[in-house]
Amino acid sequence: ADALDERGFPVRKPSPILFVWCFTGGAVGTVFVDHGPGYVLRDSDGKQPLVKIITSITRKEEVVTLPDGRTVHRPYTLVRFSSPDGHPPGSLPSNCLIEFTEVVGMEGLNGSGPWRCNHPEGDPANSLRIGDTRGISGEYIRGGVLTEVKEPRELPFRPLGQCLTHPATHGCGVIQDPDQGEQGFVMVDMMSPFSTVGIEKQIHIAVQAVQEFEARNGRLPQPNNAEETEACVEFARQFNAQMAKLAELVPSEKFPPVTVEKLDEDVVRKVARYAAVELQPMCAFLGGVVSQELVKVAGKFRPLQQWLHYHSFEALPEAPLPPAETAARGTRYDAQVAVFGAGMQATLAGLRVFMVGCGALGCEFLKNFALMGVCCGEKGELVVTDNDRIEVSNLNRQFLFREDNVGQFKSEAARKRALDINPLLKMTPRTELVAPNTEHLFPDDFWMGLDLVCNALDNMKARFYVDGRCVFYEKPLLESGTMGTGANVDVVVPHHTRSYAEGGNAEEAGGIPMCTLRNFPHLIDHCIEWARAQFEDLFVSPARQATNFLEDPAGFLEKERGDTLGKPPGGERASAISKAIPRLQTLRKTLETVSAKPTIESCMRLAFELFFKMFRDQIMDLTAKFPADSKTANGEAFWTGHKRFPAALSFDVKNPAHCEFLMACGNLFACVFKVHPPKHDSARNNPSNPWMAKFRDPKWLASIVASFRPPVYTPGVVSDLTDAEQQA
Numbered sequence: 001a002d003a004l005d006e007r008g009f010p011v012r013k014p015s016p017i018l019f020v021w022c023f024t025g026g027a028v029g030t031v032f033v034d035h036g037p038g039y040v041l042r043d044s045d046g047k048q049p050l051v052k053i054i055t056s057i058t059r060k061e062e063v064v065t066l067p068d069g070r071t072v073h074r075p076y077t078l079v080r081f082s083s084p085d086g087h088p089p090g091s092l093p094s095n096c097l098i099e100f101t102e103v104v105g106m107e108g109l110n111g112s113g114p115w116r117c118n119h120p121e122g123d124p125a126n127s128l129r130i131g132d133t134r135g136i137s138g139e140y141i142r143g144g145v146l147t148e149v150k151e152p153r154e155l156p157f158r159p160l161g162q163c164l165t166h167p168a169t170h171g172c173g174v175i176q177d178p179d180q181g182e183q184g185f186v187m188v189d190m191m192s193p194f195s196t197v198g199i200e201k202q203i204h205i206a207v208q209a210v211q212e213f214e215a216r217n218g219r220l221p222q223p224n225n226a227e228e229t230e231a232c233v234e235f236a237r238q239f240n241a242q243m244a245k246l247a248e249l250v251p252s253e254k255f256p257p258v259t260v261e262k263l264d265e266d267v268v269r270k271v272a273r274y275a276a277v278e279l280q281p282m283c284a285f286l287g288g289v290v291s292q293e294l295v296k297v298a299g300k301f302r303p304l305q306q307w308l309h310y311h312s313f314e315a316l317p318e319a320p321l322p323p324a325e326t327a328a329r330g331t332r333y334d335a336q337v338a339v340f341g342a343g344m345q346a347t348l349a350g351l352r353v354f355m356v357g358c359g360a361l362g363c364e365f366l367k368n369f370a371l372m373g374v375c376c377g378e379k380g381e382l383v384v385t386d387n388d389r390i391e392v393s394n395l396n397r398q399f400l401f402r403e404d405n406v407g408q409f410k411s412e413a414a415r416k417r418a419l420d421i422n423p424l425l426k427m428t429p430r431t432e433l434v435a436p437n438t439e440h441l442f443p444d445d446f447w448m449g450l451d452l453v454c455n456a457l458d459n460m461k462a463r464f465y466v467d468g469r470c471v472f473y474e475k476p477l478l479e480s481g482t483m484g485t486g487a488n489v490d491v492v493v494p495h496h497t498r499s500y501a502e503g504g505n506a507e508e509a510g511g512i513p514m515c516t517l518r519n520f521p522h523l524i525d526h527c528i529e530w531a532r533a534q535f536e537d538l539f540v541s542p543a544r545q546a547t548n549f550l551e552d553p554a555g556f557l558e559k560e561r562g563d564t565l566g567k568p569p570g571g572e573r574a575s576a577i578s579k580a581i582p583r584l585q586t587l588r589k590t591l592e593t594v595s596a597k598p599t600i601e602s603c604m605r606l607a608f609e610l611f612f613k614m615f616r617d618q619i620m621d622l623t624a625k626f627p628a629d630s631k632t633a634n635g636e637a638f639w640t641g642h643k644r645f646p647a648a649l650s651f652d653v654k655n656p657a658h659c660e661f662l663m664a665c666g667n668l669f670a671c672v673f674k675v676h677p678p679k680h681d682s683a684r685n686n687p688s689n690p691w692m693a694k695f696r697d698p699k700w701l702a703s704i705v706a707s708f709r710p711p712v713y714t715p716g717v718v719s720d721l722t723d724a725e726q727q728a
Contacts, residue, residue, distance in 0.1 A: 026274025052081035054144030105141030232272035349377030357456035607665035
């Protein structure tokens, strides 16, 4: 109920508003976040809930000794499980919540949760305990899926006014256990939890001193001004002394005042000396941090609780530079010159950099290089190579590209956008792949002339190859990668650090075995991966193959001969031929379809036949080889666990899913075979009048399908089986 004021009227509290404060000066950046006192964290990591396949459920009892010495029998239920294909192995988090679905025999478990689970020491691997299930009738027979349930929890936040002087739960300042609702500084030094003079607290005090200077003077201290820097040092001394006195007066306060036993005045000077300078790399980094905090207002991903003090003091000059070196030149690089000097800026401008890849990471690097003046001098050069062309799906994250760039080479389109940022950028776009078979395109002279190599790649094979080239030619490498909201950066310097390969393999996305995708998909992501592969096989590869053949028939055939008959006699040649036959058969069928001058009706017939091939014929082949009562080689039921016995479909014009499949595939075939005209610009999209609306009308589809007859089923072969499945 709403609280009442002194007159008896309800007092309505305003909805909490996210408050984010960000400051950057020189090599320091600060972010403060306040989500309000009633913030609810619904999903701390944003990852998909863990899913496990149940293999057994057993009711058990354990003997427990009570504090008074008596023993009692406590019932519990042991659940054993396996990990689905393509999912990480291992157990669920201790004390998490789970839900049950598809359990046969103890159907009462399905939808009865969530259940709190745990895994005591001594229990079998890949198992968990839940509570007493004696109230659920029946015994476990087979099947079942358990799914992790993300548990919401409240995280209270405090306003900036309180957190300036009392920022942290612990005296050390840093957060040690965020799950317990602790507040303070994100740890940037591993020793801070064991120190009373940690760098996080030192920076906090230094930033307060700079803010005090600004409050008194109406501006930040001038760069490289020794007098104003020392004034900030004095403000820091005063602030630390005041907080120490406050700590004596209120020693038991939950959030102690921020204070250090010994103020590191050198840290204060580094903060104050460049407080008025905004460096582009720091702005880019902090902009990413702040934008992610804005996303977290919905309760997804753990927010900052509540401070981040980040620094790059290692990048600063060891001693202040001469005034002539840091004086403003009236250029866009004056901020960098104020910190690093004109000589360093000239070095950046004259660098020769090779960037491999020009996707999401590449766009970010290009923007940063252009804004910093890297490769913008007379002797500088930035060589960017990427053999990919821009697709519509790239536009949501590769921000240098627009819809009018679709179909263009990424490196060439990116150059035009980068020159809009800085016309002085000396960039050379290339479209060759960097690989062993293109080493003649990147000879020794090219590599030897480089100052830096920057990877912006999306696969491990290419990363390792470029790393090997850098080791061979002794060139520094900037390596980075992203996955979702996670990222990594590796700086590899010859003779000073390990190479990228020596640092260990970066984790790639878990692959799903082909036998699972084709025959036994059991999770939503399996179906998505299967659909992506089918889309490539049906609508992308055939059109690309046909285009390549029609543009140069002789060259296409010569390449195919080289890739098959040109292989050494024996197993390698036989394998190449067996892989080429289906591809060439598809090419022949595509060319025959094109020569027959397809219509929208014939495209719909292709989609109709495809429906039966995918959802009737392949399933009938599978169930013929493995009937419902099939056994494995060791006598266990074949259709159990993640293998679910499927049912073949027959087209039903009244089923919306069937009709949507037919309309989508038929219109895609019409686009591939140029039956439809090119789609208009996206600016002309109109939801009330979609493109080719006539051929998306269910009534029109029903009239077309009425004349179709289901194709005759011809038994086929089930492929991509494991050895164990072959023996079933």
